[in-house]
Amino acid sequence: MLEIKNLHARSEDTEILKGINLSVAAGEVHAIMGPNGSGKSTLAHVLAGREDYEITEGEVTYDGKDLLDMEIEERAAEGVFLAYQYPVEISGVSNKYFLKAAINSIRKHNEQPLISRGDFVAMLKEKLALLGMDKSMMDRSVNEGFSGGEKKRNEILQMAMLEPKLAILDETDSGLDIDALKIVSEGVNALRSPERAIVVVTHYQRLLDYIVPDKVHVLAGGKIVRSGDKSLALELEDKGYSFLNEGTEAVAAS
Amino acid sequence: MIATENDAYQESFNQFQTEQSATAPAWLTELRQAAMTRFTELGIPTKRIEDWRFTNVKSLAAKPYQNVQSISLASGDAEELLQRAKLDDSFHRLVFVNGHYVSQWSTQHELPEGVVIENLASSIRENSGDLQERLSLETSDEAAAFIALNTAFVNDGALIDIPEGVVLDRPIHLIFLSVESGQTVCHPRNLIRLGKGSRAAVIESYLGREGEGYFTNAITQIELDKSADLDHHKLQHEQTDSLHVASTHIDQKDSSEFRSHYFSFGSLMARNEINCMLDGGEIVATLNGLYMPTGEQLMDCRTRIDHAKPNCNTYELYKGILDDHAKGVFNGKIFVHQDAQKTDAKQSNQALLLSDDAVVNTKPQLEIYADDVKCTHGATIGELDENALYYLRSRGVSKDLARKMLIFAFANDVVQGVEIPAVRQHLETILLSSHGLPDV
Numbered sequence: 138m139l140e141i142k143n144l145h146a147r148s149e150d151t152e153i154l155k156g157i158n159l160s161v162a163a164g165e166v167h168a169i170m171g172p173n174g175s176g177k178s179t180l181a182h183v184l185a186g187r188e189d190y191e192i193t194e195g196e197v198t199y200d201g202k203d204l205l206d207m208e209i210e211e212r213a214a215e216g217v218f219l220a221y222q223y224p225v226e227i228s229g230v231s232n233k234y235f236l237k238a239a240i241n242s243i244r245k246h247n248e249q250p251l252i253s254r255g256d257f258v259a260m261l262k263e264k265l266a267l268l269g270m271d272k273s274m275m276d277r278s279v280n281e282g283f284s285g286g287e288k289k290r291n292e293i294l295q296m297a298m299l300e301p302k303l304a305i306l307d308e309t310d311s312g313l314d315i316d317a318l319k320i321v322s323e324g325v326n327a328l329r330s331p332e333r334a335i336v337v338v339t340h341y342q343r344l345l346d347y348i349v350p351d352k353v354h355v356l357a358g359g360k361i362v363r364s365g366d367k368s369l370a371l372e373l374e375d376k377g378y379s380f381l382n383e384g385t386e387a388v389a390a391s
Numbered sequence: 392m393i394a395t396e397n398d399a400y401q402e403s404f405n406q407f408q409t410e411q412s413a414t415a416p417a418w419l420t421e422l423r424q425a426a427m428t429r430f431t432e433l434g435i436p437t438k439r440i441e442d443w444r445f446t447n448v449k450s451l452a453a454k455p456y457q458n459v460q461s462i463s464l465a466s467g468d469a470e471e472l473l474q475r476a477k478l479d480d481s482f483h484r485l486v487f488v489n490g491h492y493v494s495q496w497s498t499q500h501e502l503p504e505g506v507v508i509e510n511l512a513s514s515i516r517e518n519s520g521d522l523q524e525r526l527s528l529e530t531s532d533e534a535a536a537f538i539a540l541n542t543a544f545v546n547d548g549a550l551i552d553i554p555e556g557v558v559l560d561r562p563i564h565l566i567f568l569s570v571e572s573g574q575t576v577c578h579p580r581n582l583i584r585l586g587k588g589s590r591a592a593v594i595e596s597y598l599g600r601e602g603e604g605y606f607t608n609a610i611t612q613i614e615l616d617k618s619a620d621l622d623h624h625k626l627q628h629e630q631t632d633s634l635h636v637a638s639t640h641i642d643q644k645d646s647s648e649f650r651s652h653y654f655s656f657g658s659l660m661a662r663n664e665i666n667c668m669l670d671g672g673e674i675v676a677t678l679n680g681l682y683m684p685t686g687e688q689l690m691d692c693r694t695r696i697d698h699a700k701p702n703c704n705t706y707e708l709y710k711g712i713l714d715d716h717a718k719g720v721f722n723g724k725i726f727v728h729q730d731a732q733k734t735d736a737k738q739s740n741q742a743l744l745l746s747d748d749a750v751v752n753t754k755p756q757l758e759i760y761a762d763d764v765k766c767t768h769g770a771t772i773g774e775l776d777e778n779a780l781y782y783l784r785s786r787g788v789s790k791d792l793a794r795k796m797l798i799f800a801f802a803n804d805v806v807q808g809v810e811i812p813a814v815r816q817h818l819e820t821i822l823l824s825s826h827g828l829p830d831v
Binding site for chain 2: 185186209212
């Protein structure tokens with residue numbers, strides 16, 4: 138579903154991604170781990186289409202199409218979803234309006250009939266229950282005055298409502314207490330399906346206790362330096378990232 | 392004799408004084424005459440005067456405007472405008488057409504004892520109370536010429552007196568319409584006084600018909616006694632070929648609370664000044680405003696807050712959305728006098744420029760003579776928040792709809808500060824029709 142080849146990206150004068158290769162198939166859950174500043178969030182935003190980054194080399198194929206050639210909203214409409222590490226507060230736009238606008242924009246793009254008010258309300262009710270959120274939050278402005286945990290839940294709620302094909306979770310566990318982490322993970326797990334791929338970007342392995350990955354990749358210095366199964370995450374938890382740095386240099390030197 | 396731009400006003404004034412001579416009390420004739428002399432001395436402000444630098448009022452104010460002595464209401468225009476202005480039939484309503492009170496369109500519901508809601512012309516006829524003192528508005532401020540001009544022609548407007556302890560549950564809606572043909576001018580004068588611990592809400596609406604361009608020169612004077620509470624709204628919907636110059640003067644005593652909501656949509660040029668004198672302790676004043684000029688419109692918003700005594704809080708939020716060739720001016724003065732320790736004053740002015748040709752001049756002006764105070768001010772001028780646009784687009788929302796959502800949200804923030812449902816709904820409707828959100 139997602140094929141990243143030799144991806145290089147820079148922000149102003151700094152090269153952040155230095156040749157990423159990654160292949161994610163439908164139905165799989167991949168975890169991308171790595172120390173701070175390794176380029177994890179950049180990778181997530183490059184896939185979502187953030188315009189602050191310049192792609193200098195490489196290609197990304199999504200569902201057989203050139204992802205990097207698509208507008209931000211086109212990517213979303215084609216099924217790419219990024220759950221933000223820092224969700225944006227939008228004062229004056231209600232969650233409900235925002236969600237309905239998003240769903241119908243995507244449907245319009247895909248030439249599908251628009252969602253009816255009744256269907257929307259029913260769907261929203263079901264997903265709110267899944268994430269243990271109160272419906273009064275939907276009348277409030279997008280993320281405004283939400284606690285850190287509420288913002289993260291709201292991201293997963295949006296994901297549940299939009300039913301993407303490729304979901305990228307950027308540090309979704311940061312700022313969550315253990316109860317919230319469980320609820321959010323359950324929300325993500327409910328979306329696991331053979332047609333859907335999920336990429337979990339995280340610094341810590343604790344999220345992976347709840348969202349168990351098929352594959353784990355370690356990103357350091359803008360490259361994937363190791364890949365393995367879920368045991369790699371446990372090894373990192375045990376030894377920390379420091380031992381990898383030597384490995385990275387070795388790779389770079391070779 | 393050299394013809395000046397004031398000749399038309401002078402001629403009109405002479406005629407006005409003659410017509411009024413039979414009925415006006417002597418003090419009023421003198422007051423008007425003195426004001427006219429003052430206006431002639433001051434003249435219409437030019438751009439050389441700092442406070443009018445960005446607002447070339449002379450181009451519009453120096454027209455031969457006619458003071459309307461009697462109104463016909465023959466055409467259906469006035470009634471149609473009235474329908475547009477109406478907010479809620481449960482409100483007390485005073486309607487003025489070209490400066491004259493129209494009793495058949497006004498409504499007064501049952502009032503608590505002692506409450507006075509009437510028109511100034513009737514009060515003048517009865518020569519009641521301390522009108523002479525109240526109409527002698529001494530001011531050294533920048534709108535002095537227009538204040539003098541208003542006083543020279545002072546005749547009608549709203550007079551509201553709420554006695555001590557009375558809570559008025561229905562808002563009072565004042566509607567000012569300009570409908571007579573020709574280049575007309577009116578000078579409404581509103582006097583509002585709230586006694587100790589009383590509470591009221593007032594809405595002023597200004598509308599007019601399309602034509603040759605008219606001029607509204609309004610003044611509202613507000614006195615709030617100890618612990619009084621007033622919610623004041625102004626909805627400026629003048630025709631886009633007109634000139635609107637207005638000032639609101641508020642005098643607050645201990646523990647009183649004043650909230651101003653100013654919404655500016657109409658006029659070719661609109662200059663609005665709000666002067667708050669906090670003459671007591673523990674006072675709260677909130678000034679919120681939204682101005683949305685498009686086309687060739689110019690909107691000049693000025694506020695001045697005088698913190699004269701200790702422990703007062705003021706909050707000010709003005710937002711502008713400017714499109715096409717529109718111009719905006721914001722000037723927010725805050726004076727913290729020497730006695731005003733423990734003052735907490737917050738001011739924020741945010742402008743959103745939707746076109747490369749739109750311009751805004753913003754100037755916060757703080758003068759602080761006390762040492763134990765908290766004063767903050769911030770001004771931002773910019774385009775839409777890129778982060779928010781990205782966030783919305785990354786959920787599939789098109790760039791165009793994302794922009795609309797953010798513009799609406801920017802303005803809606805001020806609208807949601809309005810507590811009276813009928814006023815809020817009215818504003819939401821306007822917002823939706825100009826910067827509306829499509830049904831999604």
